Amino acid sequence: MTLPAPRPARARALAVLTGAAALAASLAAPAAAEPAVSTFELENGLRGVVIEDHRAPVVTHMVWYRIGAADEPPGKSGIAHFLEHLMFKGTDEIPDAAFSKIVAANGGQDNAFTSRDYTGYFQRIAADRLGLVMKMEADRMRDLELTDAQVTPERQVILEERSSRTDTNPQAIFAEQRDAALYMNHPYGIPIIGWRAEMEGLTRQDALDFYRTYYAPNNAILVVAGDVTPEQVEALAREHFGPLAPTEDLPERVRPMEPPQLAERRMVYEDPRIGQPYVLRQYLTIPRREDQSRSAALQVLADVLGDGINSRFAQAMVVGGGVALQAGAWYSGDFRDYGEFGVYAVPAPDHTLQEAEDAIDAALAEFLASDGPTEEELARIKMGYRSAEVYRQDSQMALAREYGSALAADYTLEQIQEWPERLQAVTAQDVMAAAQAVFDRRRAVTGWLRAPEAAAPAGTETQEQQG
Amino acid sequence: MSRLARIVAPALARARIVAPALALLAVPFVPAQAATEVEVVTSPGGIVAWLVEEPSIPMVAMEISFKGGASREPDERVGVTHFLSTMLDEGAGELDSAAFSARADQLAMRYGFEAGRDSFTVSARMLSETREDSVELLRSALVEPRFDPEPLERMRASILSTLRDQATDPQAILARTWRERLFGDDPYARPMEGTPESVAAITADDLRAARERALNRSRLAIGVVGDITAEELGPLLDRLLGDLPADPWEPLGPAELSSDRDLTVVPFDIPQSSAAFVQEGLARDDPDFIPAYVMNHILGGGGFSSRLTEEVREKRGLTYGVYSYLAPYDRAALMAGGVASSNDRVAEAIEVIRGEWARMREAGVTEEELDEAKRYLTGAYPLRFDSNAKIAGQLAGLMEEGFTPAYLEERNALIEAVTVDDIARVAQRLLHPEALMVTVIGEPEGLPEAERAAPAD
Numbered sequence: 001m002t003l004p005a006p007r008p009a010r011a012r013a014l015a016v017l018t019g020a021a022a023l024a025a026s027l028a029a030p031a032a033a034e035p036a037v038s039t040f041e042l043e044n045g046l047r048g049v050v051i052e053d054h055r056a057p058v059v060t061h062m063v064w065y066r067i068g069a070a071d072e073p074p075g076k077s078g079i080a081h082f083l084e085h086l087m088f089k090g091t092d093e094i095p096d097a098a099f100s101k102i103v104a105a106n107g108g109q110d111n112a113f114t115s116r117d118y119t120g121y122f123q124r125i126a127a128d129r130l131g132l133v134m135k136m137e138a139d140r141m142r143d144l145e146l147t148d149a150q151v152t153p154e155r156q157v158i159l160e161e162r163s164s165r166t167d168t169n170p171q172a173i174f175a176e177q178r179d180a181a182l183y184m185n186h187p188y189g190i191p192i193i194g195w196r197a198e199m200e201g202l203t204r205q206d207a208l209d210f211y212r213t214y215y216a217p218n219n220a221i222l223v224v225a226g227d228v229t230p231e232q233v234e235a236l237a238r239e240h241f242g243p244l245a246p247t248e249d250l251p252e253r254v255r256p257m258e259p260p261q262l263a264e265r266r267m268v269y270e271d272p273r274i275g276q277p278y279v280l281r282q283y284l285t286i287p288r289r290e291d292q293s294r295s296a297a298l299q300v301l302a303d304v305l306g307d308g309i310n311s312r313f314a315q316a317m318v319v320g321g322g323v324a325l326q327a328g329a330w331y332s333g334d335f336r337d338y339g340e341f342g343v344y345a346v347p348a349p350d351h352t353l354q355e356a357e358d359a360i361d362a363a364l365a366e367f368l369a370s371d372g373p374t375e376e377e378l379a380r381i382k383m384g385y386r387s388a389e390v391y392r393q394d395s396q397m398a399l400a401r402e403y404g405s406a407l408a409a410d411y412t413l414e415q416i417q418e419w420p421e422r423l424q425a426v427t428a429q430d431v432m433a434a435a436q437a438v439f440d441r442r443r444a445v446t447g448w449l450r451a452p453e454a455a456a457p458a459g460t461e462t463q464e465q466q467g
Numbered sequence: 468m469s470r471l472a473r474i475v476a477p478a479l480a481r482a483r484i485v486a487p488a489l490a491l492l493a494v495p496f497v498p499a500q501a502a503t504e505v506e507v508v509t510s511p512g513g514i515v516a517w518l519v520e521e522p523s524i525p526m527v528a529m530e531i532s533f534k535g536g537a538s539r540e541p542d543e544r545v546g547v548t549h550f551l552s553t554m555l556d557e558g559a560g561e562l563d564s565a566a567f568s569a570r571a572d573q574l575a576m577r578y579g580f581e582a583g584r585d586s587f588t589v590s591a592r593m594l595s596e597t598r599e600d601s602v603e604l605l606r607s608a609l610v611e612p613r614f615d616p617e618p619l620e621r622m623r624a625s626i627l628s629t630l631r632d633q634a635t636d637p638q639a640i641l642a643r644t645w646r647e648r649l650f651g652d653d654p655y656a657r658p659m660e661g662t663p664e665s666v667a668a669i670t671a672d673d674l675r676a677a678r679e680r681a682l683n684r685s686r687l688a689i690g691v692v693g694d695i696t697a698e699e700l701g702p703l704l705d706r707l708l709g710d711l712p713a714d715p716w717e718p719l720g721p722a723e724l725s726s727d728r729d730l731t732v733v734p735f736d737i738p739q740s741s742a743a744f745v746q747e748g749l750a751r752d753d754p755d756f757i758p759a760y761v762m763n764h765i766l767g768g769g770g771f772s773s774r775l776t777e778e779v780r781e782k783r784g785l786t787y788g789v790y791s792y793l794a795p796y797d798r799a800a801l802m803a804g805g806v807a808s809s810n811d812r813v814a815e816a817i818e819v820i821r822g823e824w825a826r827m828r829e830a831g832v833t834e835e836e837l838d839e840a841k842r843y844l845t846g847a848y849p850l851r852f853d854s855n856a857k858i859a860g861q862l863a864g865l866m867e868e869g870f871t872p873a874y875l876e877e878r879n880a881l882i883e884a885v886t887v888d889d890i891a892r893v894a895q896r897l898l899h900p901e902a903l904m905v906t907v908i909g910e911p912e913g914l915p916e917a918e919r920a921a922p923a924d
Contacts, residue, residue, distance in 0.1 A: 053853075054523075055521060055523060055853065055854075056849060056852050056853040057849060058849055058850055058853050088771075097781065100770070100771035100772065101771070101772050101839070104769065104770070104771070104772045104839065104842075104843040104847075105772075105839045105842045105843060106842065106846060107842060107843055107845065107846010107847045107848075107849075107850075108846070108847065108850075109770075109847060109850060110771075124850050124853075125846075125850075126846060126849065152784070153781070153782065153783060153784030154784065155784070156783075156784030156785070157780055157784050157786070157787055158787075159809075160739065160784070160785070160786050160787040160807065160808060160809060161787035163738055163739035163787075163807070163809060164739060164787050164788065164807050167737075167738050167739065168637060168737045168738065168739050168741075168807075226853075272635070272736070273635045273636070273637070273737075274635065275630075275631035275632040275633070275634050275635040275636070276628045276629075276631045276632045308568055308572070309564060309565055309568045310565050310568055310569055310572075318621065319564075319565075319617065319621065320617055321617075321620060321621075325621075325624050325625055325628045326625065326628075346628060348624060349624070349627075380569060380572045380573065381572075383572060383573060383575055384572060384575065386575070387575030387594060390524065390525060390526055390575075390594060391526065391577065391592060393524050394524055394526065394528070394592075394854045394855050394856055395854050395856075396853055396854070451635075
């Protein structure tokens with residue numbers, strides 16, 4: 001009948017108000033939704049972030065490395081992700097792939113993930129086991145040991161993972177091909193999991209070389225969220241991570257950047273496994289890190305155009321039996337070096353991909369010729385951002401990921417913390433300026449995904465052909 | 468690129484079915500803090516909900532589960548319950564579709580409607596300041612949805628589009644194939660989203676009938692967590708749900724499972740085969756369910772620490788993900804699992820899995836394995852309770868399964884009480900390697916005994 005026990009509640013931050021305007025005003029106040037976040041740094045360069053959440057006696061413990069797929073040497077695509085798998089194989093102190101077993105035997109869960117800009121490891125566990133997982137994570141930061149007997153089957157595992165995620169999934173193949181075309185020089189064009197032929201050649205030595213250079217306290221960020229105090233976390237971090245030696249002369253994070261993009265790119269990917277075709281376009285643009293005010297305007301632009309039934313795209317293309325079954329827009333601005341702005345439409349059965357693409361372009365042209373978002377649209381969208389600040393506090397993991405991923409992609413704490421205010425500050429003029437800059441097809445890839453002409457339309461006939 | 472996503476996802480996705488929902492701390496290392504009580508709240512109108520007050524964030528999360536779900540829909544209207552779940556917020560009361568959406572945005576309420584096989588679930592999160600207006604909007608969606616022609620045709624087109632995707636998606640074909648093989652004519656065999664023919668024929672009147680059927684409040688489970696008191700919750704429940712139909716209804720009898728156990732291949736041109744395996748499981752109220760749950764954790768439910776992961780993935784590199792789970796539906800109990808492996812290696816993966824099934828049946832588990840499993844299962848229990856939304860889901864799930872809140876305190880003791888002899892007995896009773904029904908999609912090599920099935924339609 002009892003649940004894991006929260007401490008006495010903090011004072012309620014928000015007064016009860018009535019009316020949308022009063023509500024918006026109250027939520028705009030930063031005090032309404034500020035998670036308790038503090039930071040520290042050790043002498044060896046390890047940075048720490050602590051997010052207090054005392055509702056349940058559990059913690060989320062994460063270590064993020066400033067090293068991702070975009071930092072790989074040429075020809076070694078997939079090594080960052082392969083190393084992530086191999087990090088569970090053992091150290092001098094904890095051999096024989098015991099890491100996850102020890103976490104589980106202490107009632108914890110663990111996992112890891114690799115992205116373009118970072119590699120992260122985490123455990124969720126009872127708060128009084130924080131020291132244990134921190135000790136284990138510190139141990140494998142410097143003392144990984146690998147044998148070929150471990151590496152060889154694990155290489156098969158990542159090849160099977162590639163099959164599961166990409167090769168059996170035409171949407172994923174399409175995305176991989178688009179990225180490769182969008183980035184003509186920057187490594188964001190290379191898939192995180194790697195190209196199969198290069199993955200097949202990855203060795204134990206490749207993994208160890210990568211590991212020894214980049215897995216070090218001065219290239220790592222520790223994030224702990226949950227039922228802890230900043231003092232506890234810093235003391236534990238000092239004990240476990242403090243003695244670790246940093247990598248001297250850590251290579252500077254310099255990546256090949258894009259040349260001027262002068263020619264529009266287009267592609268058609270045909271796959272008999274496609275039942276529902278669609279058209280999708282990605283524009284290359286700035287990441288948040290480069291200019292948060294402009295990025296905030298791009299975020300609002302994406303939501304005005306493409307979020308929900310009241311968006312411009314839905315009203316122009318979907319509602320009332322339009323050209324498209326679905327249409328939308330998004331802004332991916334959280335990467336380190338570039339942002340991406342996307343638009344897409346799924347054509348209705350009696351319409352073609354060309355008609356769907358034309359409808360997107362017509363909607364964009366109409367928007368560019370207008371005065372931009374209305375006051376009502378801006379208010380609606382900003383209300384969504386403000387309430388998200390409340391709801392996200394209900395997820396320890398989401399807050400921890402937000403801080404860890406941004407810091408590991410070389411964002412500053414100030415950038416993370418000011419982002420909500422930047423979103424609230426966006427004006428209609430800002431949105432129009434951002435739109436004028438981003439919609440340039442010379443810096444975009446447009447892709448059509450469909451079944452080959454010869455294939456019958458989706459349904460039983462198609463399946464019989466495949467049989 | 469989560470290392471475990473494919474292993475964990477099926478388990479998590481089924482957590483509400485598989486897991487004996489909550490409970491707590493028989494866990495020795497959880498620090499004793501002031502306990503939060505689960506209050507059983509009965510509204511003035513007689514609606515019962517489980518409440519945990521948690522005022523530290525100005526929001527409320529609730530989950531409402533109506534028993535029945537898609538299993539109760541008529542044969543010729545397959546998919547109408549799913550269709551209903553897409554239409555409740557497409558206009559209600561005075562508000563048309565666009566106005567409803569704008570109102571929800573204005574209130575910053577987040578909600579979802581989901582048609583399941585045995586239940587229909589409404590989940591919602593609302594801010595404290597807009598709670599009353601949010602409840603009114605949600606009430607309107609449940610009680611007076613409009614089913615206007617424009618959104619109805621828009622949702623129909625969207626569902627048909629999903630069906631077109633599923634018709635060529637190997638995972639969807641695999642799931643449909645094994646369900647049809649196993650369940651035959653039972654409603655459990657039906658595609659949840661319907662068929663192109665059934666969806667094309669669904670009318671506004673069908674949706675009205677589906678609403679009366681699916682949102683019947685005579686069998687309800689409700690979990691509420693957040694910034695709200697029991698005194699406030701009672702009247703809120705009556706406002707939100709009091710106007711829904713409450714006529715009693717009788718559930719269908721148990722589903723009959725086919726005895727067909729031939730290994731079946733659905734030919735499909737992909738480089739990696741996917742296999743689904745399934746056999747009869749144990750009902751949630753079976754006295755052996757908890758030992759079976761612990762056994763399955765050791766066999767294939769426990770992520771990196773399971774035998775299947777160790778043997779199929781870690782030792783042999785045959786797959787990225789392999790898992791098993793218990794799925795106690797209301798009218799049928801299953802034990803099932805899956806693996807994906809390249810076409811030239813999937814036969815070996817299936818053989819290893821069959822071998823592990825047999826090894827568990829014949830030799831059970833060691834004291835050490837059992838001890839590790841118990842420490843995980845009891846220790847990880849509080850991790851299910853670290854957000855308002857998760858707790859609300861846990862409470863509704865437990866209530867729906869017929870437990871009282873006392874189960875929260877008993878659950879870990881039940882896990883602790885399991886012995887190696889219990890597991891040996893349950894393994895003998897439950898696991899029959901020859902009773903596994905295996906279905907494979909892909910171009911698998913080296914499965915000579917396989918039946919070639921025509922692709923499912």
